[in-house]
Amino acid sequence: MSTLWRQKMKTFFKYHDFDKDGFLQRADFEGIVSRLVKFYLRNPRGRNHEKAYVDVEMRRKLRQIFVEFLWGDLVAGGGNVGATRKVTLEELIENLSALIEDKEGLDLFKSSSREAAYHFFEVVDTNCDNLISPDEFRNFTDVFARVFGRTNDEKHAQRAFTNIDTNKDGFISKTEFVAAYEDFWVGVTEGVGTYILGDLI
Ligand SMILES: [Ca+2]
Ligand SMILES: [Ca+2]
Numbered sequence: 449m450s451t452l453w454r455q456k457m458k459t460f461f462k463y464h465d466f467d468k469d470g471f472l473q474r475a476d477f478e479g480i481v482s483r484l485v486k487f488y489l490r491n492p493r494g495r496n497h498e499k500a501y502v503d504v505e506m507r508r509k510l511r512q513i514f515v516e517f518l519w520g521d522l523v524a525g526g527g528n529v530g531a532t533r534k535v536t537l538e539e540l541i542e543n544l545s546a547l548i549e550d551k552e553g554l555d556l557f558k559s560s561s562r563e564a565a566y567h568f569f570e571v572v573d574t575n576c577d578n579l580i581s582p583d584e585f586r587n588f589t590d591v592f593a594r595v596f597g598r599t600n601d602e603k604h605a606q607r608a609f610t611n612i613d614t615n616k617d618g619f620i621s622k623t624e625f626v627a628a629y630e631d632f633w634v635g636v637t638e639g640v641g642t643y644i645l646g647d648l649i
Pocket of ligand 1: 573574575576577578579580581584
């Protein structure tokens with residue numbers, strides 16, 4: 449895999465290793481879900497942010513993304529996904545490259561990545577019009593930055609938006625979002641999803 453790809457994995461790793469102990473664990477991902485739910489309960493940002501929706505539906509979508517897909521399929525590589533498992537950056541890189549360098553593994557990976565991207569899209573599209581506007585995207589990067597304990601970098605958020613919006617109509621469609629999310633994980637050169645998490649570390 450390329451240097452750029454490794455850099456993306458390192459960026460993902462650093463953001464998600466919330467307690468900065470050099471390992472990714474189930475608790476890191478559970479913690480992200482709890483913090484996001486708590487944040488949206490306190491600061492409803494959209495039409496679909498009634499308390500009951502956030503508490504049940506959004507929590508379910510976020511768990512699917514962070515605990516089942518990101519932690520279970522991807523970081524833990526389908527092995528032990530329980531509380532005792534600790535994964536280093538090198539191990540993440542090994543698990544993920546083994547998965548995407550295998551034809552069958554890649555197909556499987558793409559279908560779960562698509563499903564996770566759909567859920568993500570619904571979380572970001574707060575007015576439920578099936579498009580992500582620049583404002584919705586900014587809101588989302590802002591919420592994520594808070595949850596990950598960083599400051600939001602507007603410049604990088606804007607660059608990410610422009611790259612993802614491939615037909616340049618000023619909105620991110622579901623198809624564009626799915627393509628960008630997949631590109632982040634499998635692309636070895638700079639592509640539509642390289643900066644989806646912000647600038648690379
Ligand atoms: Ca929208
Ligand atoms: Ca577009």
